[in-house]
Amino acid sequence: MGTLLFTLLLTTLVSESSCVQWSSSALKEDAAVYTCDNSDLTLSWGVSKTTGETIVDVHWYYEGRSQELIAMLAQGHLNVMPSFSGRVELTANAGIVIHHVTTGEKGNYSVEVNAQNKNGGFVTLRRTASVLVGEGLMIRDGQLHASQMAVAVFSNSTQQWHVVLACGTFTYHDTPPFTLEWTTPSGQSVSSSQYKEGQFLLLLDNPVSGGSYTCHVPHSSASVACLHGNSTDVSSTVVVDDVKSRLTLLEAGSQLLKGSVMELKAENQQLKGSVMELKAENGQLKGHLDEANVMISNVSKHLVKQDTQTIARIDSVSSLLSQHLNDERTKRVSFHVSDLKDTTPSDGDRLIFTTVHNNQGYGYHPDTGLFYAPYTGTYCFMSSLWGGSSPYYIDVYLMISGKRELRVYIKFSSGGDFDAASLQGVVSVRAGQSVWLGVSGRGNLFPPDSISNSFSGFLVSYDL
Numbered sequence: 210m211g212t213l214l215f216t217l218l219l220t221t222l223v224s225e226s227s228c229v230q231w232s233s234s235a236l237k238e239d240a241a242v243y244t245c246d247n248s249d250l251t252l253s254w255g256v257s258k259t260t261g262e263t264i265v266d267v268h269w270y271y272e273g274r275s276q277e278l279i280a281m282l283a284q285g286h287l288n289v290m291p292s293f294s295g296r297v298e299l300t301a302n303a304g305i306v307i308h309h310v311t312t313g314e315k316g317n318y319s320v321e322v323n324a325q326n327k328n329g330g331f332v333t334l335r336r337t338a339s340v341l342v343g344e345g346l347m348i349r350d351g352q353l354h355a356s357q358m359a360v361a362v363f364s365n366s367t368q369q370w371h372v373v374l375a376c377g378t379f380t381y382h383d384t385p386p387f388t389l390e391w392t393t394p395s396g397q398s399v400s401s402s403q404y405k406e407g408q409f410l411l412l413l414d415n416p417v418s419g420g421s422y423t424c425h426v427p428h429s430s431a432s433v434a435c436l437h438g439n440s441t442d443v444s445s446t447v448v449v450d451d452v453k454s455r456l457t458l459l460e461a462g463s464q465l466l467k468g469s470v471m472e473l474k475a476e477n478q479q480l481k482g483s484v485m486e487l488k489a490e491n492g493q494l495k496g497h498l499d500e501a502n503v504m505i506s507n508v509s510k511h512l513v514k515q516d517t518q519t520i521a522r523i524d525s526v527s528s529l530l531s532q533h534l535n536d537e538r539t540k541r542v543s544f545h546v547s548d549l550k551d552t553t554p555s556d557g558d559r560l561i562f563t564t565v566h567n568n569q570g571y572g573y574h575p576d577t578g579l580f581y582a583p584y585t586g587t588y589c590f591m592s593s594l595w596g597g598s599s600p601y602y603i604d605v606y607l608m609i610s611g612k613r614e615l616r617v618y619i620k621f622s623s624g625g626d627f628d629a630a631s632l633q634g635v636v637s638v639r640a641g642q643s644v645w646l647g648v649s650g651r652g653n654l655f656p657p658d659s660i661s662n663s664f665s666g667f668l669v670s671y672d673l
């Protein structure tokens with residue numbers, strides 16, 4: 210018994226280790242991706258698989274104003290949504306390149322890969338990346354600013370105090386995909402020591418050499434830093450006084466001097482307290498006048514706020530109506546299919562209709578029997594089914610992403626007559642969810658007549 214359990218456990222572990230999974234070079238979950246304005250955005254997602262494993266379909270999404278389907282890949286065909294038409298290119302087996310990305314398209318991008326393993330089971334992989342689109346160096350005011358920090362910094366690696374030069378300030382969420390180089394007074398080029406709070410820092414060696422220190426972006430990193438043309442020569446210079454620097458180091462290491470500074474600060478605080486007392490006495494004299502001015506200001510702000518809110522509501526309603534009219538023209542989805550691939554399905558099988566009469570929006574996939582909703586909204590689904598001969602029956606469910614939503618059941622009469630069954634319903638479906646017809650039990654029997662059995666659906670309305 211113990212040997213059997215060990216064998217089953219080992220088989221399970223081997224099966225899980227060999228299933229479809231992300232490749233080692235794929236973007237990690239919640240990875241930060243940077244690109245320049247009007248440049249290409251590369252989302253390098255990749256999936257590794259072995260013989261017998263297949264990728265059924267891939268979906269890409271963008272979360273900006275709302276969740277939006279970018280494109281989907283099925284049967285080797287890349288179907289790009291209208292808002293990204295002509296800009297999407299497939300790379301590897303789950304990655305894409307979006308051309309001409311603008312600063313307004315920053316946000317979260319995600320991918321969903323549906324695959325089938327060797328045992329016929331389905332596997333779903335999902336990942337998300339945070340994309341930041343910038344222009345220039347992505348510096349707060351568009352220019353580099355080199356400066357010497359007012360206080361020295363203690364380095365644990367050298368066990369010394371150092372004069373620190375700073376250059377920035379950048380707006381990246383974390384460390385930029387490049388570094389700044391510094392040119393010392395002797396002409397030597399050195400890289401920045403570290404990046405902290407939007408600035409590249411350089412810890413000067415002791416003893417400090419006075420003169421001009423210039424920070425700049427290396428030419429090899431110009432494209433990564435979103436610099437183009439004449440803007441690639443971006444630099445800033447700070448002049449370091451070696452005498453002043455030595456005093457800074459002495460000040461950092463002198464506890465006695467720090468104590469004196471603290472005493473001076475305490476005296477300064479006492480003087481500030483006296484000033485505050487004088488201001489308080491003066492404030493009492495003009496308190497009534499200030500209260501009147503505040504009341505007048507509040508009334509004025511309230512009137513301005515009311516007007517601003519009214520205009521904002523009008524603009525919002527107008528924008529939604531315009532978007533709704535535009536979406537009604539572009540987001541049209543419907544399908545009608547017939548001809549069952551298997552007329553005697555087993556328990557848990559999916560009904561696959563192979564003849565496609567209509568497939569507006571390319572949501573239905575005849576090889577898998579799955580319909581993928583390209584938009585979130587309300588959909589209507591219908592099915593006409595025909596069978597006969599006792600002791601068989603029809604027991605069919607409408608499935609949405611693996612969940613049973615509707616059911617039709619009819620048992621054939623003992624006389625062998627044919628009976629018909631129909632299923633219809635109006636349901637809510639999210640973008641990217643799959644819809645199909647599944648059977649229950651082992652007594653389902655359908656005639657080979659292709660027209661007698663059909664499956665249809667269409668988008669009634671989408672969610673704003």
